[in-house]
Amino acid sequence: MSGAPIDNEALAHKVLERAKAHGAEQAEVGIRSASGLSAEVRLGEVDALEYHRDKGASVTVFIGNAKGSASSSDMSDDALERTVEKACALARQTSPDPCNGLAEREYLAIETPELDLDHPVDMEPEEAIERARTCEEAARNVDSRISNSEGGEFSWARGTVVYANSHGFLGGYTGTRYGVSAAVVAAEDDGAMQRDFWFSSARALADLEDAGDVGRRAGERTVRRLGARRLGTAKVPVLFEAPIAGSLLSHLVSAIRGSSLYRRSSFLVDMAGEQVFSPGITIHEQPHRKRGLGSVPFDGEGVTTEERDLVADGVLTGYCLDSYAARKLDMTPTGHAGGVHNLYLQPGAHDPQALLREMGTGLLVTELIGFGVNNVTGDYSRGAAGFWVENGEIAYPVEEITIAGNLKDMYQNIAAVGSDLDFRGNISAPSVLIGEMTVAGQ
16 A cells, blocks of 8 residues: 555564564554644734644554553654564563454455545745734624634644554555634623634645634624523523534444443443434444545554444444454454544534524524533533524523433434534534423523
8 A cells, every 4th residue: 555655664664573573473553744833823913833743653562462552752763672672561561351453354454545635735834824814803803892812823734644564454644634713702891701713624725714704703603692691491402503513423422432332331332223313313424535634544453444324314323343342342343443534414404594493492502611421321411602592583692501411312302403514523513403401501
């Protein structure tokens, strides 16, 4: 396989040879190198300008089903020799586990699909600063009540990943990522303040949302929160806005990953093949999407990544397993060493305004605060802010509230899904309407 610099591939071969010489029966090595620039502007002035370049190697060896791992940011021959020695020494001091080992050869990726991930641009720091300044300035100019700023930021990064193991697998890929964001603060007459933000992220600079548009969106989102109130306690429909609805999928992934399942510390243990979501809900994974922010040709063990429905018509089709978890559960690995890749909830036909009309009266959540989710029971309780909705129209902003329920019930009680899906992250969802949750305020 190709797609990675030759020096990293040669370095990976050398590390595996050293591991074998030190007695490793199996070994794997991952080499990552990255460089990038981040420019931050606050109140029109440069607040921070940071350039980074780093490289590192991680080595894992197996001796008699015992595992040892070590890593190094020093890529010299002597340092890598010490890293391999340390990994082997740790393996000899660790209890063996029959489930340890590399992924079996038959599961390893044979071909590397072209994913169109690498779009480098020769950019001077001045251009990055100007893009950050444009974003913040557009946000501050939205309304005279915007009194302060947390800043505008523009960043780019380019990284290379190489993975090799003693089964003969060698693969690598290089990718770029660009981002622009702004966060500003608006003040009310009584001195109360509100904050919000917006961002755009993409593999190619040409796909990034215009910096001025991102800033204006940040400013508009901040101003609309002015005059926020608190609510009483009630059970009402809750609409999760698209930028935060993806968190509902993140909780699903946590519940069906291998470590949660073999430890039986998940509310979805033994639920593969069962109706977990409302009928009509499909959650799709697309690891080979061109220019996808989560796209990869293989997982962290070299296992093939494949497109699939994780949930089909509300039914959970399977789990997310690396090779260790697969052996523990007597299953096969699913290509999820390192996590999921471009997971998203299939959009529906309702635009955001139509979802508000369908909800009628209830809560639109635009921000979640804290992490009050119990992965064992599915109990869900998080701080929130957003808007109270009456007769399908936004009535007023709300803050300092808590929304609570249980993920089992929430998944089964999805009443509608929006059409407003975007792919600004690895896990994405359009707006999601839950039929009923407990909302607690004053």
